[in-house]
Amino acid sequence: MEEASRLSFEQQAAARGFSPVCGIDEAGRGPLAAPVYAAAVILPERFSLPGLDDSKKLSAKKREQLYDEICSQAAAWCVASASEDEIDELNILQATFLAMRRACEGLAVPAAYALVDGNRMPPLAIPGETIVKGDARSASIAAASILAKVSRDRYMEEMDALYPQYQFARHKGYGTKLHVELLRQYGPCPIHRRSFLKKLLPPEVLSDGR
Secondary structure, eight states, rough: OOOTTTTHHHHHHTTOOOOOOEEEEESSSOOOOEEEEEEEEEEOOSOTTTTTGGGSSSOHHHHHHHHHHHHHSEEEEEEEEEOHHHHHHOOOOHHHHHHHHHHHHTOOOOOHHHHHHHOOOOOOOEEEEEEEEEEGHHHHHHHHHHHHHHHHHHHHHHHHHHHHGHHHHHHHTTOOOHHHHHHHHOOTTTTTTTGGGGSSHHHHHHSOOO
């Protein structure tokens, strides 16, 4: 992420009278298991986060390092989620919007404007805009992407200890060949998204395990 353009979207919003501005991003829309996570971050005018970028472009070690630095330097931040039950009930898009709204509303410093990664705007109580590939173009969205990703990965490590037969630490719940094979061997566990498994498992199997 080029230094000169790190805060261009945030600065443009501030020039229109919106302050503070938060970036919002999600992690975990695609997996077969566990909640979808979202984070909202308000960065100060001056910060030092070398290597800040889209979380998907960073190593796990770098994400962990930046997670701590973002939390210590941000003017405000919040990580929230929507559960697998909410995903099954609402659908993944609406559950993602719910997690984003929870993250935005959970900021200790209320944001006046939101920059949201992607092309669909969640229903927020504040104005905002979507930015396609925002996690690579906006510093605050990049920061949010890292907090959401690291938080979800940590949760999947906990679930790996709780349900070791699924090896969640390896695939983080995504539909890898290994995960699908283990699903067919053991059936779903309580954190699997039933609505995501309809093409993989027979109905009678989906009714068990939660």
